[in-house]
Amino acid sequence: MSSFFSKSSFSQRILAHSAVSDSRQAKMLTVAEYSLISLGILIGSLFFVFAFLLRRVRQLTHLVRQRDRQLTKNLAAASVQTRPATSAARSAALTQSQQAQSQQAQCQQDLFNRQQALRLALHREEFRVYYQPIVELQTAEIVGFEALVRWQHPQRGLLRPADFLPLAAEMNLIAAIDRWMLKAVCQQLSIWQADLDFQRLNIQPRLSINLSAAYLSQPGSDVTGLDNGLVDYVRSLLTHDSIAPQQLNLEITESVMITDPEQTIETLRQLREMGLKVSLDDFGTGYSSLSYLHQFPVDVLKIDKTFVRYLGDQGNGSHAHNRDHGAAFPDRHQVIVQAILDLAKGLNLSVVAEGIEQPYQHSQLKKMNCHYGQGNLFGQAVDAASAHALLALKIR
Numbered sequence: 001m002s003s004f005f006s007k008s009s010f011s012q013r014i015l016a017h018s019a020v021s022d023s024r025q026a027k028m029l030t031v032a033e034y035s036l037i038s039l040g041i042l043i044g045s046l047f048f049v050f051a052f053l054l055r056r057v058r059q060l061t062h063l064v065r066q067r068d069r070q071l072t073k074n075l076a077a078a079s080v081q082t083r084p085a086t087s088a089a090r091s092a093a094l095t096q097s098q099q100a101q102s103q104q105a106q107c108q109q110d111l112f113n114r115q116q117a118l119r120l121a122l123h124r125e126e127f128r129v130y131y132q133p134i135v136e137l138q139t140a141e142i143v144g145f146e147a148l149v150r151w152q153h154p155q156r157g158l159l160r161p162a163d164f165l166p167l168a169a170e171m172n173l174i175a176a177i178d179r180w181m182l183k184a185v186c187q188q189l190s191i192w193q194a195d196l197d198f199q200r201l202n203i204q205p206r207l208s209i210n211l212s213a214a215y216l217s218q219p220g221s222d223v224t225g226l227d228n229g230l231v232d233y234v235r236s237l238l239t240h241d242s243i244a245p246q247q248l249n250l251e252i253t254e255s256v257m258i259t260d261p262e263q264t265i266e267t268l269r270q271l272r273e274m275g276l277k278v279s280l281d282d283f284g285t286g287y288s289s290l291s292y293l294h295q296f297p298v299d300v301l302k303i304d305k306t307f308v309r310y311l312g313d314q315g316n317g318s319h320a321h322n323r324d325h326g327a328a329f330p331d332r333h334q335v336i337v338q339a340i341l342d343l344a345k346g347l348n349l350s351v352v353a354e355g356i357e358q359p360y361q362h363s364q365l366k367k368m369n370c371h372y373g374q375g376n377l378f379g380q381a382v383d384a385a386s387a388h389a390l391l392a393l394k395i396r
Helices: 007-124 165-170 174-194 196-200 230-241 254-259 261-273 289-293 320-325 328-346 359-367 384-392
Strands: 127-136 141-153 157-159 206-210 248-253 277-283 300-303 350-353
Touching (some): 127 174, 141 174, 141 384, 174 196, 174 206, 174 384, 206 277, 300 328, 328 350
Parallel strands (some): 141 206, 248 277
Antiparallel strands (some): 127 141
């Protein structure tokens, strides 16, 4: 114990303890310094990274802004460039729409004007009757005429049926035009009957007039709005103008026959009982010819011009269609025409061939013993004065 508490030992122990304490403090300082240095390095690194990222963000932001500005400029430039084209396209579309509306309005106005003019034509009696000769084929002498309507338009001049009859049909004016034609034809027959030279030579031309389904199938007053129907009206005209009934021939088409068969048959029966003749026009072009022929009271068959066109043509170059088909093509038409003639003979009917324009057609029909014919070869449709002059040739 004494040794423990001795002065030298105590001093040595104090020095030893101090050395140990200094060593520990040194170690503690070294760790602290190292930690501070590491933290400083970390902070510096983070600051460097942050600065780098901030710089990149600024650069990218600058680039994006530049790109946006450039894109805005490009869009503005494109808008400036396309604005005239867009305006022009819109203007063109608007112009086209306005033109279409204007044309439609003009068409509607034109239609209205035509309808008004047609109604006025009936009221003012602007229609005219033209007469195409019907001849006896063996002698080529005129035996009658087919009455054809024309419109003497105040501005457009003389109009053919194709120029106004379709519109008249849409307006339900066909029956009224038929009625006017009947009256005009009977008046003309009365004038010719009163001609003394015609009486002396017994010239009694027959006049044929086409009747529509609208008039023929409705004998009452509900079609024309007038007091009497077709049968009564014809009877009154014959009585008023003192016309021989056999001089008036009424022509109907096959389409008229099938519109209202029962009513048509009854109307035709009454007309024939009065002494009028009835013709079946355009025979052979419809599908009902043979099935209805034995039922309907008719006196005359009119061979359609489509069967006459190539008749007698021996492929001499008049028709290119014949050259393509050879001589057999016109022969086929000859067979059809001959069959119609044989059928008419068996039924005791007369036959009129339409559309005769060439001498060889006339010659062939004569050989086949066809009774009558009409067409430009014998004369086009003419006015009443010219028709009278043609009849007067028999007097000389």
